[in-house]
Amino acid sequence: MLIEIAWKNIWRNKKRSIVILTAIALGLSGGIFSTGIMVGIAESMVNNAIDGDLAHIQIHTKAFKDNPLIQNSIPGADTVIQQLRSLVGMKGVSGRVKIEGMASSPATNSGVEIVGIAPKAEASVTSIAGKIMEGSYLDSSNRNSVIIGKKLAEKLNLRVRSKLVLSFAGRDGSIIYGAFRIAGLFETESALFDKSRVFALDEDMTRLLGGSPTVHEIAIRLVQGQSMPEALSSIRSAYPHLVVESWKDLAPELKLTAELTNVTMLFFLAIILFGLLFGITNTMLMSVLDRIREFGMVMAIGMKRKRVFAQIILETIFLSLSGSGIGMALGVIVLSITQHTGINLSVFAEGLSIYGISSMLYPSVPLELYFELGVLIVLTALGAAVYPGIKATRLKPAEAIRTYA
């Protein structure tokens, strides 16, 4: 019955309750949507990095990690790759030749990272094959072809089918030159990536390096749902002489961004709730002041102070949860719609690409954030109820009964 009374009491002054419910609902739905955008941006950065280049796990030799020279390749890389492909949970495994070099055109030249790949294997690890804007992806049968970023092509003043010369230091320190034809131009979410990467066929790179197959990096993509720590652990135990790292180890700044975003947004929501706390306190205080005579009466006839306090807490929780429920529902509806349609930020595409963020944003809120938010809401309600509750329980029944509010 106390619960019923508490619920009914919320609606005694409908206008007042609706005003605070609206404030809570709009504040929370706005907060949830903002959180969705921020988390969406962070996820976009992480996913684009994983899709574009990082993959989930990378393997190198320790020597290559210390000094990325051509000779610091992975011994027996083909065998390692074959063994990795047979492990459970592997979506794709790609061996890469990685060389720092120079890309030259008749117009100018630019420092680049030359990545030798097996096109099919690489397509199972990254999304580069799907980012071709002009021309076509690499084809093993099409010798001496490369794909480069659209931005690099603009810088070098090259087009599809144009000739490009790559130069880099060989095993013995001599400069090796190779002439390639541009098969396609790619455009990813990262401007930096597009300006600095040239993808060539691994066979062409092997030939230029003197004939022995060379792999500096093995990139691994896990199937969805595969546990990263488990995969890391099994690969590390299988190849203790190699350095096996997850994308979090390879790009700690991305890991930090992903982790900090959730914490930051929870903090942001907590600030919104802290602001709402004063509004809820004010509403409950008004409600108590309106009912001084009633509280005096219930205490006179035998309602204990702790029960009066509990009733005010219940009313505050109901009020807060009602507003929060509406706010969360609104937030989830807006999120669901925008998760489906995406938010087109192409106006800011150039700026976003600097940070590797897609211009089409898909907001996302992790489920655990709703639970954390629920706890925060209950804490806010409890906080908001304290002062009105104390005010009510300190009333003297004999005086309160004779108050004409």
Place this chain on the structure above:
Amino acid sequence: MSIITLKEIEKIYNHTSVPVPALKGITMNVEKGDFLAIVGPSGSGKTTLLNIIGGLDQPTQGTVLIDGTDISSMKPDALIEFRLNHIGFVFQAYNLIPVLTAMENVEFIMLLQNVPKAERDKRAVEILCSVGLEERMHSKPSELSGGQQQRVAVARALASCPSFVLADEPTANLDSASAESLLDIMEHLNQTQSMTFLFSTHDPRVMKRAHRIVTLEDGCLISDQETHPHTT
């Protein structure tokens, strides 16, 4: 046996720099079945005395025994518990909970006593019938007349099975017909159930019905007259 015993009750208010004596050495007993009116001009100490008897205020000096228990030095929470189980209250302004129906208002006090739901329902219906509100049990206070609301208040006071009912100016806000009807009900309960009623009042209609009239003036008890024979 006396259900209320007041011994040398004094009450001095210290709200201002000058102490104001409200009650001066009141000594009296109330017997079970009394239908007693406390009368006197404004400022004579009627409400203060009623508050002290009801455990809503404590005397500066003296002893208040209710059913043999000294409540004059009880802690606030113990007093609340005591009031719940021993004293019924009827207030001048009805003081019902507006969001509850008549029946729920009556049940509310039994809820505080942790009476099981089935018994609460049964007793609430019986009491509301006894005050003539069988047709209005599910009406909210705003749908009831002043007289009907005060009858709900009487029903609520009786629902906790108190030793006595304190009624502070119960007819002050009622028209003549409603006041007479309410007094009829209370008098009937007094006669049939030996329920003890204490009124503080200015109302001659209440004084006329009272079986005993205690008159206060300037905080002193100046007369204590039995006007009708005792029911028990």
